[in-house]
Amino acid sequence: MFTPADHDFMQRALQLAELGLTTATPNPRVGCVLVRDSTIVGEGWHRRTGEPHAETLALAQAGERARGATAYVTLEPCNHHGRTPPCVDALIEARVARVIAAMEDPNPSVNGQGLERLRAGGIDVRCGLLQQEAREINIGFVSRMARNRPWVRLKAAASLDGRTALPDGRSQWITGEAARTDGHAWRARACALLTGIGTVRDDNPQLTVRHVQTSRQPLRVLVDSRFEVNPAARILEGGSTLVACAIDAPSRVAKTAALEELGCEVISLPGPHGKVDLHGLLRELARRGVNELHVEAGYRLNGSLLREDCVDELLVYMAPTLLGNAMGLADFPAPEGLDRRLVLQWRSIDRIGDDLRLIARLPDRI
Numbered sequence: 020m021f022t023p024a025d026h027d028f029m030q031r032a033l034q035l036a037e038l039g040l041t042t043a044t045p046n047p048r049v050g051c052v053l054v055r056d057s058t059i060v061g062e063g064w065h066r067r068t069g070e071p072h073a074e075t076l077a078l079a080q081a082g083e084r085a086r087g088a089t090a091y092v093t094l095e096p097c098n099h100h101g102r103t104p105p106c107v108d109a110l111i112e113a114r115v116a117r118v119i120a121a122m123e124d125p126n127p128s129v130n131g132q133g134l135e136r137l138r139a140g141g142i143d144v145r146c147g148l149l150q151q152e153a154r155e156i157n158i159g160f161v162s163r164m165a166r167n168r169p170w171v172r173l174k175a176a177a178s179l180d181g182r183t184a185l186p187d188g189r190s191q192w193i194t195g196e197a198a199r200t201d202g203h204a205w206r207a208r209a210c211a212l213l214t215g216i217g218t219v220r221d222d223n224p225q226l227t228v229r230h231v232q233t234s235r236q237p238l239r240v241l242v243d244s245r246f247e248v249n250p251a252a253r254i255l256e257g258g259s260t261l262v263a264c265a266i267d268a269p270s271r272v273a274k275t276a277a278l279e280e281l282g283c284e285v286i287s288l289p290g291p292h293g294k295v296d297l298h299g300l301l302r303e304l305a306r307r308g309v310n311e312l313h314v315e316a317g318y319r320l321n322g323s324l325l326r327e328d329c330v331d332e333l334l335v336y337m338a339p340t341l342l343g344n345a346m347g348l349a350d351f352p353a354p355e356g357l358d359r360r361l362v363l364q365w366r367s368i369d370r371i372g373d374d375l376r377l378i379a380r381l382p383d384r385i
Contacts, residue, residue: 021119021148028052028059028091029121029148035064035073036093036156041233042067044210045308047094047124047160051077053115055088072097074106078113085113093153095124095146098133107133111140120146121153125164158385159210159310162331165385168301169210169312173321174202174334175348182342183318184221191222197372198336203230205334209313211238211261211304214254215320216247225253226315238309242320244294246285250277258282263300265289297329322350325361331384333363337375 035050043049043065051073053061061084063076071079074096078085096106096118110118123131123146137144154161162170176194177183183193192199206212207228214226219241226239239260241248246264254260260283264271267287275285288303290296304312314324324330335348354360363379370376 020145024057025091025119025148028054028089029093029119031059031062032073032091032093033121033149033152033156035062036153038064039066040156041207042235044068044310045160045163047157049073049092049094051093052091053077053081053085053088054091055081055084060084060088072106075109078109081113085115087114087116089117089119090115091119091148093121094157095120095122095129095131095133096137097124097126097129098136105133105136107136107140110137111142115142117143117145119148120144121148122146122150125161127164154385157310159312161385163305163308163310167305168298169304169309170332171301171312171314171324171330172205172209172332172334173314173316173324173330174205174336175315175321176202176336176338177348178338178340178342178345180341180343181347182345183348184346185342186345187221193340193342194336194338194374195372198338198374198376200230201371201376202334202336203228206237206313206315207231207233209237209311210309211240211312213240213242213312213314213316215316216241216243216245217317217319218315219243219248219252219254221317223253224315225256227257237313238307240300240304240312242295242297242300242316246271246274248278250274250281255281255283260284261286263288263295263303265293265295294323297324297327301329318346318348318350321348325349326351328381331381332366333377333379333381335377335379336371337377339373 032050032052036048039048046068050064061077061081063073065073098105098107118137134144159170175183212226241262244265258281262285288296288299366378366380
């Protein structure tokens with residue numbers, strides 16, 4: 020159905036889509052390549068919300084050469100008016116001959132309708148080329164559209180014996196500089212960064228992207244059930260922090276006002292046992308357009324997230340060190356038997372400096 024040349028041009032479109040890895044949120048990362056007579060005549064990628072879509076940019080670059088061309092696009096072209104006009108109309112008006120899409124758009128307002136509009140406009144439409152690769156680039160967007168929750172990636176730095184902090188909570192630094200820089204690259208691609216009050220007390224992190232270049236800082240999210248955060252905590256500096264608590268403490272009104280003065284927001288999401296409703300928090304973040312949620316928390320919050328099936332993927336940097344009887348990655352009950360253990364699926368194992376980067380995915384994800 021697809022030729023080697025089709026694969027090459029779609030691969031180029033995927034490379035373009037990845038250029039929006041840190042900027043396109045909350046929109047999907049999309050690339051488009053226009054080809055006529057086996058030659059690329061136009062390229063485009065979606066940079067950020069409100070700016071032209073990939074197809075529009077590729078058509079503008081191609082001009083009259085778009086007529087009779089094939090458009091390779093990593094996601095089904097949109098057929099609805101948002102901040103920009105529908106891409107299907109632009110493709111039809113440009114009289115492209117063929118559109119090859121890597122995957123259908125999981126957005127319910129599109130979801131196959133864009134492809135049908137193109138077919139109705141007389142364009143030869145095909146879908147499914149390098150579909151899995153396209154899904155991986157937009158795994159968070161797919162998750163938000165299909166499950167009404169972000170894709171949750173839990174990051175940890177651990178010793179070879181699986182310890183992530185000393186008994187007193189200190190964890191800076193278990194891994195080396197190269198691993199920390201790589202971790203910041205993963206922060207940069209996320210829409211939001213989440214941690215817990217225990218980590219804020221022990222490490223007082225900024226939870227920002229610093230070791231790699233970025234044009235935006237992700238939203239910071241603090242899980243603080245009893246609303247104990249100190250207004251002087253570094254995670255609150257510069258605002259853009261969402262604090263999720265579970266109770267209305269007596270000091271809540273005054274402290275809320277103090278945090279709002281800093282540009283932060285406080286929400287109450289009470290759950291069982293006086294804790295924050297984690298599933299409710301994920302739904303709230305999805306409502307705010309968060310596609311990928313990057314977690315850097317302590318073993319208690321990690322355990323809660325895993326227990327409540329709120330984690331999709333683990334990103335673990337493992338150092339060639341041993342810490343002995345220290346804190347582990349997550350605090351949750353041991354299974355009754357090995358047949359009940361949580362089995363993960365390896366995605367990749369790479370060496371980063373002196374450390375290993377392990378990426379594993381929980382089963383039955385999207």
